[in-house]
Amino acid sequence: MPLRPIDALEPGVVLAAPVYDDAGRLLIPEGRPLTERQIQRLSGWGVHEVDVAEPEAEEEELVLDPELLARAEEVVAPRFALQPMEHRLVRETRALAVLQWATKESRSVRSHSSTGGGPKP
């Protein structure tokens, strides 16, 4: 999660980590969109940069290639071989395992094509 200087902040950006003052008091909690007023106050509190959340991941997860999902099904199937398939926990876990594999795979493909073959995440 990137650190961003406070003069590059816009209202609506979400903090990835809470902001504390020197005495350890919580100033702004993580996970909530910043308001204009909070951004203005930051420099008064002596805060110069904050950890911001990256919105990209979740938005892009929604468009996964059906072929990739089909491959993910195949990859995760063997490890589910002994499970009672109709059990709700198993079904939900399997859906997540498929999504998890496909997401990771599509990210690594993307980072390969954009950096010309970087290290695998």
Add this chain to the structure above:
Amino acid sequence: MKGSPHSLIDGLGSLASPPAIHQELMRVIARPTSSASDIADVIGRDPALSASLLRLVNSSFFAFSRRIDDLGTAVMAVGVSQIRDLALATSVISLFRDVPAEEVSMEDFWKHSLATAVGSRVLASMRQEFNVESLFLAGLLHDLGRLVLFLRAGQMMSRSIREARDRGVALHQAEAEVFGFHHGDVGQALMERWNLEELFGEVAAYHHAPLQSERFPLETATVHAADVIANLLRWGHSGAPVAAPVSPRAWKLLGVKDDQIPALLSVIGRQWEDAVDGIIPASRAA
């Protein structure tokens, strides 16, 4: 050579004793005059452990509204027996970090154990249990016996893994065929030797057959479910080629509603990443 769980532990050398920090903490906690700062002093002598504990206490695990920068405050905020359990969990990982196993790296093994620990803790907190950290520790230690098997009988362990993979059976079943007992029995023997509370050994012994646990069926079912989830999602790796099956009756004991499952999985996943960052700082969860 078949031996017994106890004979395997006899040859473990210094690992047959619990981490020194645990013994020291038990002594300090047992003294009626001890304070939070005495306990913090003991932990403070181990800088790596102190750093890990502070990272954990400040993670999404506890979600305290203030940052906690010193161990004394951490002990008071988290609780004495909870800190003791977290300290034991953290020190066991470093005690067993160099086990040579061809089929699984220690990093993956401990990530799996941490995912099970976090899952057990989350499931326990859904029931509003009092000491959720004891379930965290029980989850963390559930497969410890497998490390003893790697250390003391590496070739037989490799054979068990091959059998499990080739025939598509659960690894504990293959171990039982090769050794005459499985990693759960070995874990129980080790934890008895360490003088841990009975809960931990029993959970290890029965985590693949939770309803056979006489004294702690609910706790054992909790770790059982968390273990299955971690294996199926490949959060870390226990060494088992195929995940052992979930017991629907054990799952039912936990009282988790069907529509709670997706949120449950996502909370465990997120807290697991935080726990990995806190306890195995050199690596990342995903």
